Amino acid sequence: MFNSVMIKMLLKGSVQTLYVSIISSVVAYLIGLPLGILLVTTEKDGLTPVTWLNKFLGVIINLLRSVPFLILVLVVQPFTRLIIGTPLGPKASIVPLVIASAPYIARLVESSIKEIDRGAIEAAQSMGASPFQIIYKVMLPEAKPSLIVGSAIAVTTIVGYSAMTGIVGGGGLGDIAIRYGLYKYQYDVMLITVVLLVIIVQIIQEVGTRMAKNMDKRTR
Amino acid sequence: MSELDPIIKIEDLSKSFTGTTGEVIEVLKDINLEIYRGDIFGIIGMSGAGKSTLVRCINFLEKPDAGKVLFDGKDLSSLSDKELYRVRQSMGMIFQQFNLLMQRTALDNVCFPLEIAGIRKKEAREKARGLLELVGIPDKLQAYPSQLSGGQRQRVAIARALATDPKILLCDEATSALDPSTTRGVLELLSDINQRLGVTIVVITHEMAVVEGICKKVAIIDQHHIAETGYVDEVFSRPKSQAAKRLFYPDDAKINSFVGSRCCRIVFDGSSSFEPVIADMVLKFRTTVNIIFADTQNIGGKAFGQIVIQLPQDNMTAEKMMDYLKSKDLSVEEVKEFV
Numbered sequence: 001m002f003n004s005v006m007i008k009m010l011l012k013g014s015v016q017t018l019y020v021s022i023i024s025s026v027v028a029y030l031i032g033l034p035l036g037i038l039l040v041t042t043e044k045d046g047l048t049p050v051t052w053l054n055k056f057l058g059v060i061i062n063l064l065r066s067v068p069f070l071i072l073v074l075v076v077q078p079f080t081r082l083i084i085g086t087p088l089g090p091k092a093s094i095v096p097l098v099i100a101s102a103p104y105i106a107r108l109v110e111s112s113i114k115e116i117d118r119g120a121i122e123a124a125q126s127m128g129a130s131p132f133q134i135i136y137k138v139m140l141p142e143a144k145p146s147l148i149v150g151s152a153i154a155v156t157t158i159v160g161y162s163a164m165t166g167i168v169g170g171g172g173l174g175d176i177a178i179r180y181g182l183y184k185y186q187y188d189v190m191l192i193t194v195v196l197l198v199i200i201v202q203i204i205q206e207v208g209t210r211m212a213k214n215m216d217k218r219t220r
Numbered sequence: 221m222s223e224l225d226p227i228i229k230i231e232d233l234s235k236s237f238t239g240t241t242g243e244v245i246e247v248l249k250d251i252n253l254e255i256y257r258g259d260i261f262g263i264i265g266m267s268g269a270g271k272s273t274l275v276r277c278i279n280f281l282e283k284p285d286a287g288k289v290l291f292d293g294k295d296l297s298s299l300s301d302k303e304l305y306r307v308r309q310s311m312g313m314i315f316q317q318f319n320l321l322m323q324r325t326a327l328d329n330v331c332f333p334l335e336i337a338g339i340r341k342k343e344a345r346e347k348a349r350g351l352l353e354l355v356g357i358p359d360k361l362q363a364y365p366s367q368l369s370g371g372q373r374q375r376v377a378i379a380r381a382l383a384t385d386p387k388i389l390l391c392d393e394a395t396s397a398l399d400p401s402t403t404r405g406v407l408e409l410l411s412d413i414n415q416r417l418g419v420t421i422v423v424i425t426h427e428m429a430v431v432e433g434i435c436k437k438v439a440i441i442d443q444h445h446i447a448e449t450g451y452v453d454e455v456f457s458r459p460k461s462q463a464a465k466r467l468f469y470p471d472d473a474k475i476n477s478f479v480g481s482r483c484c485r486i487v488f489d490g491s492s493s494f495e496p497v498i499a500d501m502v503l504k505f506r507t508t509v510n511i512i513f514a515d516t517q518n519i520g521g522k523a524f525g526q527i528v529i530q531l532p533q534d535n536m537t538a539e540k541m542m543d544y545l546k547s548k549d550l551s552v553e554e555v556k557e558f559v
Contacts, residue, residue: 119319128308
């Protein structure tokens with residue numbers, strides 16, 4: 001049963017999963033990274049305190065994060081159609097993936113930046129650094145190893161979520177698992193897709209952890 | 221702006237914080253202070269006295285609730301954010317925990333304030349290299365802070381603070397995390413920088429030894445007020461305020477247990493060389509004295525510190541002993557509180 005057609009399909013599925021995950025991650029980071037920075041700087045003791053904005057963002061992020069992903073996929077379908085043109089297929093699955101993961105990434109970024117020593121920020125302030133300079137010269141470089149670890153977590157989570165979009169024909173390995181495993185009872189195919197997903201997640205996580213460790217100058 | 225005007229003038233400054241339960245905590249009250257160009261000025265006080273907040277008011281990391289801070293004649297509260305950033309570039313600051321950027325090398329840490337000031341990379345590196353040489357670690361350019369010892373880290377921090385040619389250098393408990401011998405090295409470096417570059421230095425500390433070691437003038441801060449200010453040798457040999465006395469006799473309990481006859485305090489202010497005065501005196505008079513309190517150290521072959529001794533019962537001998545000590549150019553006075 002594992003003829004060249006099946007192998008081709010599994011390969012295509014893997015590539016699709018990677019494609020959807022990577023595009024979603026990039027777009028989600030474009031939204032989540034600034035949002036995470038904003039969460040830190042607008043805090044009461046932050047660089048530029050704006051308490052109402054901080055609370056507002058906090059509530060929105062928590063709201064989005066508490067919606068179960070499958071529900072979100074269905075709820076945002078009209079919006080997806082508006083942007084992509086169709087609510088189905090791999091491209092369309094990018095929209096709910098971004099909406100679900102951007103708030104998650106914002107929280108990851110927030111906690112990474114909060115890990116850095118307040119003293120380093122105070123020192124930069126004492127030298128006359130502006131808030132913008134502190135963000136891109138102190139906060140981001142100092143938090144870089146932690147941000148990399150966070151992005152490995154985010155991307156692997158997105159890979160997992162992307163499999164769920166198979167339910168709306170989102171393509172990729174998740175789609176194959178649902179069509180063959182759930183609907184056609186071909187459990188061996190399902191097992192292989194799961195193994196492939198595990199391998200993908202494992203590789204991303206390992207690369208992230210190693211990169212972070214190699215670049216961190218605090219221990220060595 | 222005359223050269224003789226104070227570089228920092230603090231007028232009626234007050235600062236309070238709101239606690240977690242909404243109560244107002246007064247940290248500084250009616251502070252008045254003048255710091256002159258070229259001085260090494262010590263601000264000493266027990267922990268919680270408000271000294272760290274005071275030093276942060278000088279560069280406006282903390283904005284005072286009331287009062288003024290004049291830096292080089294400029295009222296800091298009248299400046300816009302941008303102007304304030306510029307002014308801060310002419311104030312260096314070093315910290316107890318060094319506060320270096322952990323992901324940058326020593327060289328890049330020193331370049332950091334220059335990057336902020338918009339100086340070109342090549343020029344910045346050149347300057348940073350020179351500064352790391354000045355602070356005595358020219359061989360650690362490419363080391364990361366985690367590879368350096370505490371003393372070396374503080375030297376990098378000092379080089380960094382000096383990068384923008386500041387007029388003043390604020391030191392917030394800069395030696396409190398260092399061991400005594402490293403502390404001595406860093407203090408020597410600070411006083412060397414003061415002399416070579418003419419940078420005014422403000423030293424915040426809770427350690428008497430730091431003030432004795434390098435400061436010319438001192439302000440004693442106690443209970444959110446300035447209790448006393450003056451030249452170090454004067455304040456040290458004739459403390460007027462209770463706060464100053466408390467600082468000089470940190471261990472009250474021990475002193476109280478010695479209740480006896482007359483006591484006298486001998487102050488070594490560096491004018492006498494390090495020789496065994498007390499022992500010589502005992503040998504000369506063939507009468508013992510009781511040393512109640514002693515805190516002296518040898519700095520550059522000169523004696524600094526003080527000794528409190530209990531004089532013998534015999535008034536004649538006691539007077540003679542006092543005269544003997546005075547003849548050795550020591551500041552001697554009777555202390556009544558401990559009798």
